Amino acid sequence: MEQTKYSVGLDIGTTKIVAIIGKENEYGKIEVLGIGRSRSLGVHRGVVNNITQTIQSIQQAVEQAEANSGLKIGSVTVGIAGQHIRSLQHSDYITRPNSEEVIGEEDLETLCNQVYKLVMLPGEEIIHVLPQEYRVDGQAEVKQPIGMYGGRLEANFHVVVGQVSSIKNIGRCIKSAGLNLDNITLEPLASANAVLSQEEKEAGVALIDIGGGTTDLAIFKDGIIRHTAVIPFGGNVITEDIKEGCSIIEKQAELLKIKFGSAWPGENKDNEIVSIPGLRGREPKEITLKNLSKIIHARVVEIIEQVYLEIKNYGHEEQKKKLIGGIVLTGGGSQLKHLKQLVEYITGMDTRIGYPNEHMAGDSDAEIASPTYATAVGLLMNAVENSHRFPRVRESQQQAAAAGEMVLEEVGRQEGETSRQKERKSVFDRWADKLKEFLDNAE
Template sequence: MEKENIAVGLDIGTTKIVAMIGKKNEYGKMEILGIGKAKSLGVHRGVVNNITQTIQSIQQAVQDAETSSGMQIDEVVVGIAGQHIRSLQHSDYITRSDSDEVIDDDDIERLCNQVHKLVMLPGEEIIHVLPQDYKVDGQAEITEPIGMYGGRLEANFHVVVGQVSSIRNIGRCVKSAGLELSGITLEPLASANAVLSQEEKEAGVALIDIGGGTTDLAIFKDGIIRHTAVIPFGGNVITEDIKEGCSIIEKQAELLKIKFGSAWPGENKDNEIVSIPGLRGREPKEITLKNLSKIIHARAVEIIEQVYLEIKNYGHEEQKKKLIAGIVLTGGGAQLQHLKQLVEYITGMDTRIGFPNEHLAGGDSNKEITSPMYATAVGLVLNSLQSKEKKTNANRAMATFDNSQEATATEEMETSEEDVATQTEEKTEKRKGFFDRWAEKFKEFLDNAE
């Protein structure tokens, strides 16, 4: 099977590590060939804090994916999140030497590379440079400058920055697990690719990805990424609160949250009680579902308010920046009952749960994969396949260009050969004429001498 058409995404999360193998089918949809999942040990709030445990978890997830697909995994695209991620806006420009030539990919690459050289705070590194809109010779609001004429090319950029040490630690874990790192993608961007439609990105939408350790935000407007943020807490803090509030162990708290948890306290009646077995022969604990949802509600409100603050920082109340498509919730935390209603209540914005089936090929095997908790992994595979496609197309274009150059050169050579042949013939004719004339004159001379 061709390796070019296959991509592997590795989602290193706080609660789970997922390895997913996918390929594009003939209809342009993505087929999942294999998936592996392992409990994430050694990652806290999206940041690796125990290298050995993380390597083991990665190896287990990759092994599972290899077993389920019957393929060998060599290189992966990894998602990055964590509280060290920040983003900033930046404008830059280049002056083109020849304004009579049209703007091409090389010019845009040169401009992006210039932004990559920005001086960051000590210990920080640029992860993504995302162009938002361009200006050509002062003409603003250009989304696609390729093919235009101009001397000065400007752009506004959304720059995503992370800590060098955190990025290196992820790289080290991947390499030590026997894999090659083919790229790093910001997790909210990957999730957005998996669950948002192009119409939503155009209309304006805020994607909230609630993971175990972090809650990621990505805001799109006019089809362009406008704002990203990582909030340093997610579903795990809710579990922690249940554990403390009900005096039970973490495993039980997690189960309680998944099976009976609700973000809206009004839903439960006072007499609804769940019994939890005690430890080592101790008395079982009885917990009212009303109390459970009160604990969850308090923490869920805190997370949503933090995210809403980021949406306000972006300035969504301005007419130009309005988010018409509202909010899309995804990630494992989005499965919490009545969370959608709570988000709508707090923000006053339309909300839906995002499932990563937008780009997936149909089939019964995908039922588990279309869960919001796999949004990041699906997005990573998609991103990787898209960038591979771009590279292949670029290489094809180059090959076509080279071939046409070669053909032109061959034609030129053939033409020049023909010219040479004609010139030689002409020279021969000339030479022949000269000899003939000379022979005739010599003959005449001899005749006269007689």
Template sequence: MENSKIAVGLDIGTTKIVAMIGRKNEYGKIEVLGIGKAKSLGVKRGVVSNITQTIQSIQQAIDEAEGVSGQKIEEVVVGIAGQHIRSLHHSDYITRNNPEEVIDEDDIANLVNQVHKLVMLPGEEIIHVLPQEFKVDSQPDIKEPIGMYGGRLEANFHVVVGQVSSIRNIGRCVKSAGLNLSDITLEPLASASAVLSQEEKEAGVALIDIGGGTTDLAIFKDGIIRHTAVIPFGGNVITEDIKEGCSIIEKQAELLKIKFGSAWPGENKETEIVSIPGLRGREPKEITLKNLSKIIHARVQEIIEHVYLEIKNYGHETQKGKLIAGIVLTGGGSQLQHLRQLVEYITGMDARIGFPNEHLAGDSDEKLSSPSYATAVGLLMEGLEKAPLIEEEIIQEVVKEVSEGEEVEIKTETQKISPEKAEKRKSFLERFKEGFKEFLDNAE
């Protein structure tokens, strides 16, 4: 890419595909250079169902982003979601050969690699292995074991699993659109980066990302990801219910939901009526807003109850698992009127709407701070975290015969680190992501 500081986030959603290109300004905020949006025709509930249409939609979004920004896009950070994603908890340990040496990154990498060998169901692949607390010998609740002495290193892991075929299909679509995958991440984690503060993650928070085809959940506590889930319902099922309940076409149902929809039926009076134009010469239809909000309420309640069940499964009712920061709602579906009040009523937890504007530069377009762009902003942030060139300042000594009183000439210069050195510095998660990209490359 022309500027090494530029990154691109590609959000392949059920209703829309968004390509967001940006860079960090001098204040560390994200300056969005261009955004491209295309209707997502080949994706159902977060899973690619039509390769050709998905490739066309990706190309359309990329072309638009390139046109606006004037930059050539070659690499993208892609998010993975979909109803095939599930998570599980697993504990594992390794016995170290030499307890007299301190624990280093290689020990953690060995432990993570051991978890990767877990036997999954047929057709499933591990996407993320996220360590939670570590235990060194008999000392529990250690967040960072590197530098400690110990013979037995143990950890609890949050393991995210997905269908191999679904993951490969996304990789294939991106590659066929003429792009390289610079990174891949779980969409709820990307959304969390964009809308959650570090204080909320420490206190305990549940992020609910209501998209078109799926509702993603990510729970954080003590700054660590504790639970993730993907519920196969989203804004599209609400639109479908309005379409069926009011006997209108999908386009009208979507407009009704956005303009007049409310998740709280008590807000509307029986006398409030909206008129929908009839199809080709037919009489217009009159729909009461009371009935509209009843239809929406029923489906939204079902989605929230599914999410709340996952929060209960995590164990938020226990003293240790209490989510002090409550719930943060984001995604396109979170813009539904009175949704926050309904969530608070059903769960009994505080809720707020999450906007990604905290990380955006002050002069950014107002529409970019919409919750529907939270995932794209999160993916862009992920891309900007990784510098394309690994550079470091090294000290080179010019070797001389040093006699007494003779000065040694020392010069400092910046140069690229050798791949071997860079490999040692990479975290186990980065190494895994590289392995995963290789897995996608071999999937052709």
């Protein structure tokens, strides 16, 4: 099989690293060709804190995916999260030299490029510039200005910002694992692509992705991303609480949470007890399920309240900004028993669990349709979409990689050579190019 026919999404999470190889079938659905996962040892709360261990974990996941599919992985699309991520709203405009010509993609790119030049705090870098609504000569709420006449083009942008060092560390891990970095995407955006329908995005919906180290939030309304946030708590904090509260080891705490854990204490009777084997011949410990769910409940309430605060900050309580689609829970943490009911109770919003099977081919492995793989599937979808957008650039990248060359500098240089740049690149792709050049110069 040619290399251009398939794409790879790599989810570098706090508890696991997942590599998914896939391609688009003739019906426009994603067909998974191979999956590899490994324990994530060098990531804490979504941020790489041990380069060597992260590289090893990436290589393990990639090798497993290659063995499963019989294909060779050259380049990957990676997700980024962590508490260093923040977002802001920004408005900008350009005055077009000739208002007699219709607005084209070049004008939108010029406007987006202008936003990329915003001065950030020291050590921060813009990751995504996401246009919301446009205005053309004062005409508001224009969703797609291409083809219209106008002299002044304005837009509101949702700008996602992250720490340069964290972004650089991810790039270094990818490069050291022998891979090329195709693109880098905010994880809540990837998860949203995988589990949300277009109708939900139009109606207004909050996606809550509960991972091991972080809880990611993405809010959509009128089909447009309105707000993103990363909260530095996830499933690992619940496990930690069980470990401390029951005086048991982490492995046992994790198993207890998965098998017997519930977010609703009222569900368990006082006489329901589980016995945990003692360490090295010590007496077994007896833990009541009511106490277990009380520990879980306390921490889950804290996480949901933090997320709900972000939803209120967006303005959900205003009639115009109301999220009719409610909340969609995904990620490994969303599988906790009675979590859906607790979220509905605290927020008063309709809630469902999001499974990433909407865009998958019918014969996909049932395991991949689990909320645990939502981010990885979303990253794969992003990689497939980008390969369609400019296949020629991708082909040349992969030929160069096959010849043992690193193409990062070349792709970075292409950005400056606008006269040669025939492929239409999105803002995501250009940012990935800048990062690649930045990584090479850092060596």
